[in-house]
Amino acid sequence: MEKFDVHTGRAVPLRASNVDTDQIIPAVYLKRVSRTGFEDGLFAEWRKTDPDFVLNRPEYEGATVLVAGPDFGTGSSREHAVWALQDHGFKTVLSSRFADIFRGNSLKGGLLTVLLPQEVIDRLWDAIEADPATEVTVDLVDREVRAPGVRESFELDDYTRWRLLEGLDDIALTLRHTDEIGEFETTRERWKPVTL
Amino acid sequence: MARTMAEKVWEEHVVRRADGEPDLLYIDLHLVHEVTSPQAFEGLRLAGRSVRRPDLTIATEDHNVPTMDLLAPIADPVSRKQVETLRKNCSDFGVRLHPMGDIDQGVVHVVGPQLGLTQPGMTVVCGDSHTSTHGAFGALAFGIGTSQVEHVLATQTLPMQPFKTMAVTVNGTLRPGVSAKDVILAVIAKIGTGGGQGYVIEYRGEAIEALSMEARMTVCNMSIEAGARAGMIAPDQTTFDYVQGRPHAPQGADFDAAVEHWKSLRTDEGAEFDAEVVLDADELSPFVTWGTNPGQGVPLDAEVPDPASYEDPSARAAAEKALKYMDLEAGTPMREVRVDTVFLGSCTNGRIEDLRTAAEIVRGRKVADGVRMLVVPGSMRVKEQANAEGLGQVFLDAGAEWREAGCSMCLGMNPDQLKPGERSASTSNRNFEGRQGRGGRTHLVSPQVAAATAVRGTLSSPADLDA
Numbered sequence: 052m053e054k055f056d057v058h059t060g061r062a063v064p065l066r067a068s069n070v071d072t073d074q075i076i077p078a079v080y081l082k083r084v085s086r087t088g089f090e091d092g093l094f095a096e097w098r099k100t101d102p103d104f105v106l107n108r109p110e111y112e113g114a115t116v117l118v119a120g121p122d123f124g125t126g127s128s129r130e131h132a133v134w135a136l137q138d139h140g141f142k143t144v145l146s147s148r149f150a151d152i153f154r155g156n157s158l159k160g161g162l163l164t165v166l167l168p169q170e171v172i173d174r175l176w177d178a179i180e181a182d183p184a185t186e187v188t189v190d191l192v193d194r195e196v197r198a199p200g201v202r203e204s205f206e207l208d209d210y211t212r213w214r215l216l217e218g219l220d221d222i223a224l225t226l227r228h229t230d231e232i233g234e235f236e237t238t239r240e241r242w243k244p245v246t247l
Numbered sequence: 248m249a250r251t252m253a254e255k256v257w258e259e260h261v262v263r264r265a266d267g268e269p270d271l272l273y274i275d276l277h278l279v280h281e282v283t284s285p286q287a288f289e290g291l292r293l294a295g296r297s298v299r300r301p302d303l304t305i306a307t308e309d310h311n312v313p314t315m316d317l318l319a320p321i322a323d324p325v326s327r328k329q330v331e332t333l334r335k336n337c338s339d340f341g342v343r344l345h346p347m348g349d350i351d352q353g354v355v356h357v358v359g360p361q362l363g364l365t366q367p368g369m370t371v372v373c374g375d376s377h378t379s380t381h382g383a384f385g386a387l388a389f390g391i392g393t394s395q396v397e398h399v400l401a402t403q404t405l406p407m408q409p410f411k412t413m414a415v416t417v418n419g420t421l422r423p424g425v426s427a428k429d430v431i432l433a434v435i436a437k438i439g440t441g442g443g444q445g446y447v448i449e450y451r452g453e454a455i456e457a458l459s460m461e462a463r464m465t466v467c468n469m470s471i472e473a474g475a476r477a478g479m480i481a482p483d484q485t486t487f488d489y490v491q492g493r494p495h496a497p498q499g500a501d502f503d504a505a506v507e508h509w510k511s512l513r514t515d516e517g518a519e520f521d522a523e524v525v526l527d528a529d530e531l532s533p534f535v536t537w538g539t540n541p542g543q544g545v546p547l548d549a550e551v552p553d554p555a556s557y558e559d560p561s562a563r564a565a566a567e568k569a570l571k572y573m574d575l576e577a578g579t580p581m582r583e584v585r586v587d588t589v590f591l592g593s594c595t596n597g598r599i600e601d602l603r604t605a606a607e608i609v610r611g612r613k614v615a616d617g618v619r620m621l622v623v624p625g626s627m628r629v630k631e632q633a634n635a636e637g638l639g640q641v642f643l644d645a646g647a648e649w650r651e652a653g654c655s656m657c658l659g660m661n662p663d664q665l666k667p668g669e670r671s672a673s674t675s676n677r678n679f680e681g682r683q684g685r686g687g688r689t690h691l692v693s694p695q696v697a698a699a700t701a702v703r704g705t706l707s708s709p710a711d712l713d714a
């Protein structure tokens with residue numbers, strides 16, 4: 052997993068609430084068995100049918116920060132939503148509220164999801180729309196978002212922050228505790244079901 | 248200290264607890280399907296890892312399998328590749344698989360319970376958000392992403408952040424014609440699609456206790472539509488009776504020991520929840536959605552709401568956008584909304600009881616002209632049972648299509664899709680834009696409403712049929 056410390060980039064304002072993962076990547080794009088190449092599915096429906104959709108606008112091309120509305124990532128647990136955002140080039144998503152599973156997926160996969168008050172999101176939207184060249188900095192070291200006229204700290208638990216800063220994969224971390232897992236297994240009730 | 252059921256089940260599964268780290272939880276059952284697992288198995292291969300507990304893992308094919316002509320090769324090459332990849336992965340890593348054509352193939356959340364693999368007090372995960380279904384047994388069951396699928400395959404554990412608890416109490420008695428689906432749609436409309444965020448919901452109260460296991464699964468299934476991590480219902484005699492005798496249920500003295508333990512899981516008297524919501528079952532009536540998220544629902548007797556009636560500007564904007572997509576006018580009575588398709592199935596309402604209920608309503612009647620009704624059993628075993636009870640024939644006589652098991656039009660990954668502009672009444676769980684096919688419009692309904700709607704062609708309840 053790529054490390055995340057401080058990222059600065061141009062941003063896309065996505066003024067919509069309740070953007071579910073079916074919109075982020077429709078089901079027909081989930082059929083690949085590889086881990087990459089999902090960018091073609093990102094917001095596919097909106098990109099296809101709405102010429103004014105933000106990701107169709109040349110001024111936002113190459114942006115790496117997504118500033119989204121509340122309840123971003125609701126619905127299906129598909130991690131492909133995270134991969135599609137990453138494959139498209141996004142490094143971080145800012146919103147006033149994320150769906151739990153999406154948030155979990157993103158933080159595991161190295162896409163930093165940042166919780167900010169809606170009022171700050173509103174200010175960021177205004178700034179980016181006024182000048183699409185506006186750069187937004189997401190600083191995980193100091194847990195702070197900076198943009199012209201905006202300096203706002205955000206919360207992220209120490210453990211997740213450390214994992215992201217180090218680019219550490221959860222599985223390797225857990226495998227350090229294999230003995231404890233084995234010990235726990237000896238205490239399970241004998242009547243618990245097995246599949247084989 | 249008095250504890251909630253969710254807290255008890257959590258505590259029983261903590262493998263490791265350390266300051267500043269999430270708890271490492273043991274996973275009792277891992278359900279796998281073709282869409283969210285290929286990258287996880289690939290990850291194992293790349294790292295040279297194996298599946299730690301194939302004996303706590305089970306796979307089935309559901310999301311993109313065809314529901315007709317099972318013997319023909321899957322026409323869509325990409326779907327075929329996913330299914331073939333799952334088969335290879337299961338055989339390489341020693342995981343039990345129920346492939347198409349097998350009697351225990353079907354929607355993963357129908358298969359686990361019917362095999363008796365889902366039991367009270369367990370931790371159950373699956374790379375699918377509707378894993379919350381299994382909470383109906385008093386299990387802590389939640390959907391996970393593909394990296395977590397890989398994590399569970401490799402370690403049989405998951406590092407988990409703590410959750411908050413919410414009690415949703417449904418008092419009173421449901422009136423005839425009002426079902427579990429109406430309860431959960433009403434809960435979501437009340438608390439909103441984000442209202443359950445960060446919570447494990449425990450459904451309780453007289454009306455919940457009176458529900459069958461199938462109906463409890465319908466309620467817990469849609470917890471995720473309220474944004475919750477999971478939904479749970481305390482195990483009781485209904486639960487024990489359902490589990491007993493199933494292929495993987497404990498037997499003899501083991502069953503008694505298990506029941507003793509399961510009884511101890513109930514939320515203690517005086518335990519505190521972080522949030523509480525109360526509903527009165529007597530006031531509920533059949534519920535339908537009008538918009539493009541499951542929180543946008545009203546009673547069938549009501550009208551399409553006017554966006555101007557929403558105080559909150561973002562809710563108003565969302566309503567306007569939804570009405571435009573749904574091609575509905577504010578003020579139109581829901582009963583006048585005409586549909587092209589009725590879909591009866593999915594992990595929400597594709598179990599035997601749902602099919603019985605719907606069959607009773609269409610028995611001796613005909614699906615309205617110009618309407619197609621798709622009946623897709625949740626698993627092949629459900630189909631077999633329905634056929635044994637003559638239900639399949641009832642659907643066929645009414646002019647409905649009686650398909651093979653799978654997710655089907657719930658998400659339209661296989662050929663069962665709405666065409667652009669088509670409108671459905673669907674017993675599934677999501678009415679998102681394009682969920683059932685590009686440009687398709689979905690109204691979420693109960694099996695009762697689905698069946699009556701198929702007969703009348705407009706959104707209806709069974710009572711409308713006698714009128």
Ligand code: SF4
Pocket residue numbers: 309310354355356375377593594595653654657658675676
């Ligand atoms: S039936 Fe629908 S909701 Fe259930 S697992 Fe399949 S696609 Fe998901």
